[in-house]
Amino acid sequence: MAPTINWKELGFTYMQTDCFVTAEFRNGTWGAPQVQTDVMVPLHIAASCLHYGQAAFEGLKAFSRRDGSVALFRPLENQARIAATARRLVMEPPTDAIFMESIRLLIERNRSWVPPYGTGASLYVRPLLIGLTPRVGVKPADDYLLAVLCMPVGPYYKDGFFPVRAFIQEQYDRAAPHGVGNVKASGNYAAGMLGDIDGKNKGYPICLYLDSATHSYIDEFGTSNFLGITADDTYVTPDSSSVLPSITNDSLQQIAGDFGMKVERRRIQVGELSELKEVGACGTAAVITPVYSVTRGDTVYTFGSEKEAGATLTRLFKEIQGIQYGEIEDRHGWMVTV
Ligand code: PLP
Numbered sequence: 001m002a003p004t005i006n007w008k009e010l011g012f013t014y015m016q017t018d019c020f021v022t023a024e025f026r027n028g029t030w031g032a033p034q035v036q037t038d039v040m041v042p043l044h045i046a047a048s049c050l051h052y053g054q055a056a057f058e059g060l061k062a063f064s065r066r067d068g069s070v071a072l073f074r075p076l077e078n079q080a081r082i083a084a085t086a087r088r089l090v091m092e093p094p095t096d097a098i099f100m101e102s103i104r105l106l107i108e109r110n111r112s113w114v115p116p117y118g119t120g121a122s123l124y125v126r127p128l129l130i131g132l133t134p135r136v137g138v139k140p141a142d143d144y145l146l147a148v149l150c151m152p153v154g155p156y157y158k159d160g161f162f163p164v165r166a167f168i169q170e171q172y173d174r175a176a177p178h179g180v181g182n183v184k185a186s187g188n189y190a191a192g193m194l195g196d197i198d199g200k201n202k203g204y205p206i207c208l209y210l211d212s213a214t215h216s217y218i219d220e221f222g223t224s225n226f227l228g229i230t231a232d233d234t235y236v237t238p239d240s241s242s243v244l245p246s247i248t249n250d251s252l253q254q255i256a257g258d259f260g261m262k263v264e265r266r267r268i269q270v271g272e273l274s275e276l277k278e279v280g281a282c283g284t285a286a287v288i289t290p291v292y293s294v295t296r297g298d299t300v301y302t303f304g305s306e307k308e309a310g311a312t313l314t315r316l317f318k319e320i321q322g323i324q325y326g327e328i329e330d331r332h333g334w335m336v337t338v
């Protein structure tokens with residue numbers, strides 16, 4: 001049972017719920033998902049996840065709706081992405097059935113932890129895939145663990161949908177062309193920490209990364225995709241082989257299309273920032289973070305007001321949240337009731 005939680009005060013922090021769910025791939029086959037209550041997982045000290053980074057994760061949310069139902073936002077996209085990450089890191093991808101059954105069981109057993117409708121909070125679901133086999137030679141594991149945990153989370157920014165200042169981080173790159181930036185490898189987040197901390201120390205809550213080959217084109221923020229709105233209300237987002245294909249970004253592009261906006265996925269030169277009227281960072285956790293300014297050396301590009309998000313980002317944000325909470329028709333069939 002969930003203890004008394006002030007749902008409106010939740011941040012984005014780890015919390016232990018009643019249980020989590022695991023499934024193991026052993027002897028060439030996936031076993032059935034099992035409920036686990038002990039959060040300490042026994043691991044062989046030579047497991048391939050520990051030494052050689054055979055580790056991948058996902059993040060998705062479940063929402064309580066007015067009618068009492070609980071629905072996940074586009075979980076099959078997360079399944080497809082963890083499978084893509086697994087293939088890139090030569091790990092065993094969980095099947096659709098194992099992935100979905102693990103999440104269904106997780107939510108069934110943690111029902112009291114799903115924040116109620118109207119609180120602005122949601123249940124964050126975190127699937128993790130790791131290689132278990134002891135290895136000292138560099139080669140893929142034979143056995144894998146899928147563990148799926150969850151925790152209630154609040155709106156990412158407690159004070160609401162307020163613009164932040166971003167910093168172009170050029171001292172440390174986070175992803176290379178043809179590397180692993182386009183998949184959700186756990187090691188990518190370690191690779192990004194130093195750059196993000198450096199940005200924070202300089203006073204910028206988020207860092208924007210450029211293509212690491214030439215530092216001429218925009219890639220993405222440390223943990224979210226880049227989107228811009230041009231003066232004629234076109235939605236632009238980078239086309240790059242080292243950017244994670246964000247499910248939020250894909251959804252916002254479809255919504256922008258529904259609104260009759262033009263959508264362009266193409267390479268975006270840094271200098272084009274001066275032509276944008278709105279900039280946002282998008283991802284599951286925050287949905288959209290409006291960006292007020294982007295600083296590169298002595299150049300500061302600004303977008304709209306420092307006090308409030310622009311009109312187009314606000315409209316996109318309200319629409320996607322409305323679909324997630326079941327207040328707006330799910331016209332693309334994104335929500336999966338569990
Ligand atoms: N880019 C990176 C590097 C991320 O870690 C995330 C978060 O998952 C995203 C983008 C946003 O992806 P999504 O919208 O699927 O959460």
Ligand code: COI
Nearest residue numbers: 059223224283284285286
């Ligand atoms: C997101 O879900 O938007 C993220 O950025 C994931 C992050 C917490 C690793």
